[in-house]
Amino acid sequence: MPPLPDLPDPAHPAHDSMLSRKFGREVANYFSGSPLNRVSFLRTDHSFISKALVHPSTSFLLLNDLAPLAADPTKLAYAKYDDVRKLIGDNPFEKTEAELIKQYNSSVTLPLVLFLGLDERMKDGFEHGIYSGRPFFAVDVTPKGTVEKEALIVIEGLKKKGLQFIEGRMHMSLNAPEAGIYAQARAVLDWNARNPFCGGCGQPTMSINVGTKRVCPPTDFASLSTAQGGATTTLATPRERAACVTRKGISNLSFPRTDPTVIMAVISHDGKRVLLGRQKRWPPYWYSTLAGFCEPAESVEEAVRREVWEESGVLLGRVVIHSTQPWPYPANLMIGAIGQALPDGEKIHLEHDPELEDAKWVEMDDIKEALRVGTSGLGEPAGEGYVEGNLRLPPQTAIANQLLRAVAEGFLEVGEVSKI
Incomplete structure (x- = not known):
C-alpha cells in the first residue's frame, strides 16, 4: 500500500489579513x-x-x-x-x-x-x-x-x-x-x-x-x-x-452537475464528546462523521440539523462551516460543518432513518488517540501502534478526518485567534 499523500497547500498561507487572523488559515482538503x-x-x-x-x-x-x-x-x-x-x-x-x-x-x-x-x-x-x-x-x-x-x-x-x-x-x-x-x-x-x-x-x-x-x-x-x-x-x-x-x-x-452534500462533526453541548456513526458494510470498530445530501430549498445549516436528527435522533443548535471537499464519485461537493448538540437533545436513537448500524458519543481523548494511530481507508490496516478493538477513523484524505482533527486540536477554543 503506497503512503498517504500530503494534503494540498492552503491558499496564500503566509498572507496576513483580518480574516486569517480571526479564523485561521484556510483548510484545503484532498x-x-x-x-x-x-x-x-x-x-x-x-x-x-x-x-x-x-x-x-x-x-x-x-x-x-x-x-x-x-x-x-x-x-x-x-x-x-x-x-x-x-x-x-x-x-x-x-x-x-x-x-x-x-x-x-x-x-x-x-x-x-x-x-x-x-x-x-x-x-x-x-x-x-x-x-x-x-x-x-x-x-x-x-x-x-x-x-x-x-x-x-x-x-x-x-x-x-x-x-x-x-x-x-x-x-x-x-x-x-x-x-x-x-x-x-x-x-x-x-x-x-x-x-x-x-x-x-x-x-x-x-x-x-x-x-x-x-x-x-x-x-x-x-x-x-x-x-x-x-x-x-x-x-x-x-x-x-x-x-x-x-x-x-x-x-x-x-451543464455539469455538482451535488451539495453536508458532512459534520457533531460535538456534545459541553464540547467534550463527538457523535460518530457506522454503516453495516464498514470493518469492525470503524466509525466516521455523519453525512447526507442537501435537499432543494434547504440551507446548509438546515441540512446539517436535519440529517443529524434523521440518522441519530440528536438535535443540534449552532452550526458553522469549516471547509469543503470536491468528491468526484461521481460529482459531490462535501460541505464540512461543525455542529453542537442542544443541552436536552443529546439522546441517540436510530428509529428515524435505518441508514446507520450504530451511533455513539465518543470522548475527545479517544478521538485524539484514533487520529494518531487508528486512521485508514476502508479495508486497509490501521497505523502503527493501533490496539485491536479501539476506535478506527477515516484517513487524512477524507474531510471527515479533517473535521475531527479540527475539533480535537482547538477549533472550539475561545480566543483571539482560532485554531482551525
Whole structure:
C-alpha cells in the first residue's frame, strides 16, 4: 500500500489579513488544490482551444472507463497529441461550435476531449494573448461506438510504453496537486457519459465548450433507424430533429452537475464528546462523521440539523462551516460543518432513518488517540501502534478526518485567534 499523500497547500498561507487572523488559515482538503488555471471563459474561443490542443507542450490525461493513466498509484502519466491523434483526429476544434453543431451526426461517436486549464508555472512556449502556461486536456479513451478500434490502438500503444490505467473504485493515493487534476477530469467525463440524451426531448445530445456543456442540436446527419433495424445511411443534407424546449430562451444547454452534500462533526453541548456513526458494510470498530445530501430549498445549516436528527435522533443548535471537499464519485461537493448538540437533545436513537448500524458519543481523548494511530481507508490496516478493538477513523484524505482533527486540536477554543 503506497503512503498517504500530503494534503494540498492552503491558499496564500503566509498572507496576513483580518480574516486569517480571526479564523485561521484556510483548510484545503484532498481533491482540491489543482495547480491549473481553468480559464473557463476561453472554452468557447476555438482559436485558443485549437492552438492549445496541438501545442508541443500540451499534456493529455487519458481515462479508460474513468480509470486514469498513471506511472504508478501516486503519479499520473500524461500523453501527447501524437499519442491520441489516431482517436481524436486532426484538431477537431479548428471549426467553431456553430459549425460543429451544424455537422452533427448522432451515429458517429465523437471522442470526448475536455480542456482542464493552464499550468501557468510551466513556461513552455504556449501563449494566447495575455495567457500563457502549459495546456492540459483530458480525453476519454474508452473503446466504444464507431471509434472502438482507434481507442484500442491508443491504449495498446500506451501499454507498450509501460504505462497503465489504474483500476479501482476510488483513487486516493495520487499526489495532492494531481489528485485535483484527476478529480476535475473524472467528474466532468463521468457527467458527459451519464447524459447522452436530452432531458427535454430524449434525443441524443452533443458535447460542446470542450466537454463542459451539452447541447441538443436542431439537425442531425444520421438517418432515423427503422423498425426492422435497417442500416444507417449517410444523408446529403441533415434532417430536422423533433422540436425541443431546450432550444428556446436561455435553457439551451445542459451543464455539469455538482451535488451539495453536508458532512459534520457533531460535538456534545459541553464540547467534550463527538457523535460518530457506522454503516453495516464498514470493518469492525470503524466509525466516521455523519453525512447526507442537501435537499432543494434547504440551507446548509438546515441540512446539517436535519440529517443529524434523521440518522441519530440528536438535535443540534449552532452550526458553522469549516471547509469543503470536491468528491468526484461521481460529482459531490462535501460541505464540512461543525455542529453542537442542544443541552436536552443529546439522546441517540436510530428509529428515524435505518441508514446507520450504530451511533455513539465518543470522548475527545479517544478521538485524539484514533487520529494518531487508528486512521485508514476502508479495508486497509490501521497505523502503527493501533490496539485491536479501539476506535478506527477515516484517513487524512477524507474531510471527515479533517473535521475531527479540527475539533480535537482547538477549533472550539475561545480566543483571539482560532485554531482551525
